[in-house]
Amino acid sequence: MRAMVLTTPGIPLELQELPMPKAGPGQVLIKVDACAVCRTDLHVVDGELQEPKLPLIPGHEIVGSVVEIGPGVDNSLLGTRVGVPWLGYTCGRCRYCLSNRENLCDHALFTGYQIDGGYAEYTVADHRFCFPLPAGYPDVQAAPLLCAGLIGYRSLVMAFTSPDLLSETAGRLGIYGFGAAAHIVAQVARHRGIRIFAITRAGDSKAQQFARSLGAEWAGGADETPPVPLDAAIIFAPAGELVPAALRALAKGGVLVCGGIHMSDIPAFPYDILWGERIVRSVANLTRRDGTEFLALAPQIPVKTQVHLYPLEDANRALADLREGRLEGAAVLTTTPDGISRKRK
Numbered sequence: 001m002r003a004m005v006l007t008t009p010g011i012p013l014e015l016q017e018l019p020m021p022k023a024g025p026g027q028v029l030i031k032v033d034a035c036a037v038c039r040t041d042l043h044v045v046d047g048e049l050q051e052p053k054l055p056l057i058p059g060h061e062i063v064g065s066v067v068e069i070g071p072g073v074d075n076s077l078l079g080t081r082v083g084v085p086w087l088g089y090t091c092g093r094c095r096y097c098l099s100n101r102e103n104l105c106d107h108a109l110f111t112g113y114q115i116d117g118g119y120a121e122y123t124v125a126d127h128r129f130c131f132p133l134p135a136g137y138p139d140v141q142a143a144p145l146l147c148a149g150l151i152g153y154r155s156l157v158m159a160f161t162s163p164d165l166l167s168e169t170a171g172r173l174g175i176y177g178f179g180a181a182a183h184i185v186a187q188v189a190r191h192r193g194i195r196i197f198a199i200t201r202a203g204d205s206k207a208q209q210f211a212r213s214l215g216a217e218w219a220g221g222a223d224e225t226p227p228v229p230l231d232a233a234i235i236f237a238p239a240g241e242l243v244p245a246a247l248r249a250l251a252k253g254g255v256l257v258c259g260g261i262h263m264s265d266i267p268a269f270p271y272d273i274l275w276g277e278r279i280v281r282s283v284a285n286l287t288r289r290d291g292t293e294f295l296a297l298a299p300q301i302p303v304k305t306q307v308h309l310y311p312l313e314d315a316n317r318a319l320a321d322l323r324e325g326r327l328e329g330a331a332v333l334t335t336t337p338d339g340i341s342r343k344r345k
């Protein structure tokens with residue numbers, strides 16, 4: 001099979017012809033139809049995340065169909081369409097797993113990081129960590145739901161843990177970095193009646209226009225301040241200097257969620273801007289419950305994903321476009337020429 005392989009962090013992925021993987025006990029073999037490209041993939045490829053297995057096939061927003069089942073897997077999964085997310089394995093025994101926090105499992109393994117992922121024609125996955133996908137979504141449109149969507153959803157839930165923040169007088173959300181996750185979370189937030197304020201790179205009028213098209217009532221650059229104090233903010237951009245900036249934009253009692261897996265150092269800031277019961281927290285990974293909840297919710301809203309398609313062997317170009325902020329929405333790799341032609345129609 002063809003696969004895009006990371007041999008050494010810091011250099012481009014290499015197109016390789018590899019033997020077909022086999023489904024082991026508890027696993028399924030999946031023919032990959034689409035795999036979205038996540039900012040986390042960039043952090044892995046660029047060497048900012050330190051624990052990848054090498055060589056590695058990246059990719060953790062996988063949509064495909066089950067073509068073979070390993071020992072111990074129910075026959076009924078054969079032929080079904082599934083989604084494979086970032087969370088690829090948890091131990092089920094540690095104190096985090098036993099308290100409904102499997103996203104923090106001490107022994108977790110992640111797809112496209114410690115387990116080969118979806119930048120390939122085939123992949124294997126633990127069937128317990130595969131999701132059935134809502135029927136209305138074509139493969140390429142469903143792929144970004146699996147991380148951009150899931151992490152965005154978890155971040156939004158964490159940002160509004162207090163129901164008081166969803167009252168008529170509160171409910172203002174700042175979104176810092178308007179990429180794939182933001183474009184999905186904005187739709188979920190609007191659906192809940194939350195007002196959106198989008199903060200992009202300074203001068204990025206295209207991203208600001210994109211944010212407004214998804215319901216942001218204000219969009220500006222990181223050099224500007226949102227016009228009203230925010231009740232919550234989510235930072236998707238990997239820039240630590242946004243933490244004090246977002247804290248300064250938060251109202252008292254506001255929650256700031258850092259949604260990315262990697263961020264540059266956060267500069268020192270005065271206690272003043274945290275005072276007033278403001279909260280700063282990160283969101284790490286996902287639980288399977290997040291996945292089930294979000295994948296049931298998405299078609300009800302309905303969340304629409306904007307995708308840019310690339311053939312599998314153009315993964316490096318997709319990563320470069322993401323790195324340089326050259327696309328609105330999500331980049332998606334597809335293994336079928338069909339996926340590309342559907343887009344061009």
Ligand SMILES: [Zn+2]
Nearest residue numbers: 091094097105
């Ligand atoms: Zn565990």
Ligand SMILES: [Zn+2]
Nearest residue numbers: 038040147148
């Ligand atoms: Zn991701």
